[in-house]
Amino acid sequence: MVVEIKKIGVIGSGQMGSGIAHVCAVAGYDVALSDISMDRIESGLANINGNLARQVQKGQISEEARSQALARISPAVDLDMLSEADLVIESAVENEQVKRKIFSQLCPLLKPEAILATNTSSISITRLAASTDRPERFIGIHFMNPVPIMELVELVRGIATEDETFEASKDFVAKIGKTIAVAEDFPAFMVNRILLPMINEAIYTLYEGVGSVESIDTAMKLGANHPMGPLQLADFIGLDTCLSIMQVLYEGLADSKYRPCPLLVKYVEAGWLGRKTQRGFYDYRGDTPVPTR
Numbered sequence: 090m091v092v093e094i095k096k097i098g099v100i101g102s103g104q105m106g107s108g109i110a111h112v113c114a115v116a117g118y119d120v121a122l123s124d125i126s127m128d129r130i131e132s133g134l135a136n137i138n139g140n141l142a143r144q145v146q147k148g149q150i151s152e153e154a155r156s157q158a159l160a161r162i163s164p165a166v167d168l169d170m171l172s173e174a175d176l177v178i179e180s181a182v183e184n185e186q187v188k189r190k191i192f193s194q195l196c197p198l199l200k201p202e203a204i205l206a207t208n209t210s211s212i213s214i215t216r217l218a219a220s221t222d223r224p225e226r227f228i229g230i231h232f233m234n235p236v237p238i239m240e241l242v243e244l245v246r247g248i249a250t251e252d253e254t255f256e257a258s259k260d261f262v263a264k265i266g267k268t269i270a271v272a273e274d275f276p277a278f279m280v281n282r283i284l285l286p287m288i289n290e291a292i293y294t295l296y297e298g299v300g301s302v303e304s305i306d307t308a309m310k311l312g313a314n315h316p317m318g319p320l321q322l323a324d325f326i327g328l329d330t331c332l333s334i335m336q337v338l339y340e341g342l343a344d345s346k347y348r349p350c351p352l353l354v355k356y357v358e359a360g361w362l363g364r365k366t367q368r369g370f371y372d373y374r375g376d377t378p379v380p381t382r
């Protein structure tokens with residue numbers, strides 16, 4: 090049965106979930122935005138409002154489009170408020186047990202034909218799908234950070250994902266103005282399979298004293314024309330997410346080259362997760378970011 094996607098549910102109103110809700114609402118979809126508490130949802134809505142205002146300021150959208158987009162996003166404090174969704178995109182923390190628990194609570198509430206997608210950075214789509222009542226209608230729709238700016242979406246089929254699900258997801262991604270790259274369902278897919286080992290290597294470069302936080306980021310910004318240095322980017326992504334991705338690569342591909350740098354582990358153990366906790370490789374609590382090492 091081909092699903093016509095009109096209503097979207099987004100689970101997780103963090104940096105990615107709020108970005109996904111943002112682009113869906115601007116594209117004209119009604120969005121139910123869910124998280125574990127209302128204040129989490131409200132901070133996600135505030136993030137969306139700020140980014141929409143930025144787009145108005147840059148002349149990318151009109152003030153009317155901004156207010157219409159905001160009006161299309163409704164807070165969903167209970168998962169049953171997602172029951173009318175045609176597509177639900179899970180974007181909670183990069184932890185397989187958390188994702189599985191969400192799916193077990195959510196699936197009984199969904200329409201039989203609804204598509205369930207995950208924005209996971211790295212975890213097996215096939216394995217996550219097998220934990221749901223709808224492996225045929227389960228797919229990886231992997232956005233890039235920040236969602237309103239980055240054009241790419243990786244589409245990842247699990248072994249059981251049906252063609253109708255893939256086609257409906259492709260149409261949806263086109264409707265929100267993004268470009269797809271299709272990845273096979275192997276650890277961390279394509280972007281993160283390539284990018285995260287580079288970020289991990291930058292952390293090893295710091296850990297081994299080859300460079301400082303600032304010299305490493307300057308080297309890659311000016312030497313390789315990266316828009317952000319790798320350590321700045323790690324803080325932007327979230328050091329917990331970076332560590333989770335490296336652990337998935339290390340366990341999934343069984344190659345020591347993917348072992349997470351001990352310094353990354355230390356930062357996550359300290360709760361220094363980057364921008365989202367105001368401190369990672371840089372301290373963001375002042376006017377300008379200051380290296381923490």
Ligand SMILES: CC(=O)CC(=O)SCCNC(=O)CCNC(=O)[C@H](O)C(C)(C)COP(=O)(O)OP(=O)(O)OC[C@H]1O[C@@H](n2cnc3c(N)ncnc32)[C@H](O)[C@@H]1OP(=O)(O)O
Binds near residue numbers: 210
């Ligand atoms: C981990 C995964 O699973 C997958 C991933 O996402 S991997 C990571 C992929 N993302 C990247 O590699 C990001 C690399 N960085 C960049 O592209 C750029 O630094 C950037 C687009 C984030 C910021 O652009 P910039 O020109 O360097 O800085 P800046 O001038 O502050 O921002 C430019 C515009 O981007 C937008 N922007 C910046 N940060 C943003 C954010 N956090 N959210 C939304 N929009 C943002 C704004 O529209 C901003 O416009 P303003 O000038 O009006 O502020």
Ligand SMILES: NC(=O)C1=CN([C@@H]2O[C@H](COP(=O)(O)OP(=O)(O)OC[C@H]3O[C@@H](n4cnc5c(N)ncnc54)[C@H](OP(=O)(O)O)[C@@H]3O)[C@@H](O)[C@H]2O)C=CC1
Binds near residue numbers: 100105106124210325
């Ligand atoms: N960060 C990035 O650059 C990218 C991340 N991703 C993927 O997107 C997903 C989200 O990442 P990101 O937005 O960075 O993470 P964040 O930590 O910013 O947001 C995760 C959100 O999920 C919430 N959450 C935790 N448990 C639950 C639950 N049981 N039900 C609903 N919400 C829950 C968190 O609440 P609380 O904080 O209270 O735990 C938080 O609000 C991950 O799978 C990540 O791998 C994909 C592309 C890029």
